[in-house]
Amino acid sequence: MSILRQIAQLGQPVLRELARPIVNHLDPAIQALIDDMLATVADVDGVGIAAPQVYEPLALFIVASRPNLRYPHAPEMEPMAMLNPELLWASNDTEKGWEGCLSIPGIRGPVRRHRRVRVRYLTREGEICEEEYEGFLARIFQHEFDHINGLVYLDRVDSRELVTEKEYLRIVS
Ligand SMILES: [Zn+2]
Numbered sequence: 019m020s021i022l023r024q025i026a027q028l029g030q031p032v033l034r035e036l037a038r039p040i041v042n043h044l045d046p047a048i049q050a051l052i053d054d055m056l057a058t059v060a061d062v063d064g065v066g067i068a069a070p071q072v073y074e075p076l077a078l079f080i081v082a083s084r085p086n087l088r089y090p091h092a093p094e095m096e097p098m099a100m101l102n103p104e105l106l107w108a109s110n111d112t113e114k115g116w117e118g119c120l121s122i123p124g125i126r127g128p129v130r131r132h133r134r135v136r137v138r139y140l141t142r143e144g145e146i147c148e149e150e151y152e153g154f155l156a157r158i159f160q161h162e163f164d165h166i167n168g169l170v171y172l173d174r175v176d177s178r179e180l181v182t183e184k185e186y187l188r189i190v191s
Contacts, residue, residue: 023072068165108132
């Protein structure tokens with residue numbers, strides 16, 4: 019039985035902590051946390067959520083890519099938990115794309131990210147995976163990876179380029 023978790027809003031110190039690695043993925047508390055995060059990100063229609071955003075400073079996040087206005091070709095995928103994620107390689111080419119964050123409601127900003135990344139993580143079953151992502155999926159990974167390092171996307175944005183959610187919807191429509 020999963021529960022919807024409260025989402026830490028910008029200003030909560032937990033969002034600025036360095037997350038701890040997960041030592042035992044079979045710990046029932048970890049498996050329950052993953053279920054709760056999956057339920058929470060689905061409830062708010064998000065494309066990703068990191069454990070620090072639900073007040074758990076652990077190296078764990080959910081990636082839940084699906085097509086959207088800005089990335090109509092984004093892969094539709096079954097939401098997936100990534101434990102102890104590592105960024106193995108990042109392309110030199112970068113691109114700007116709009117981001118928002120469940121912890122920073124009402125605001126969007128263009129963030130420059132690596133277009134392609136190679137990553138390693140543990141699945142919730144404990145399988146080690148190495149994958150290469152590009153475009154929107156690479157962007158989600160980098161956004162969530164920032165969270166487990168105590169960063170938010172605002173740290174990578176020129177504040178003069180920030181827009182309100184309402185303006186964002188006008189811009190991308
Ligand atoms: Zn975020």
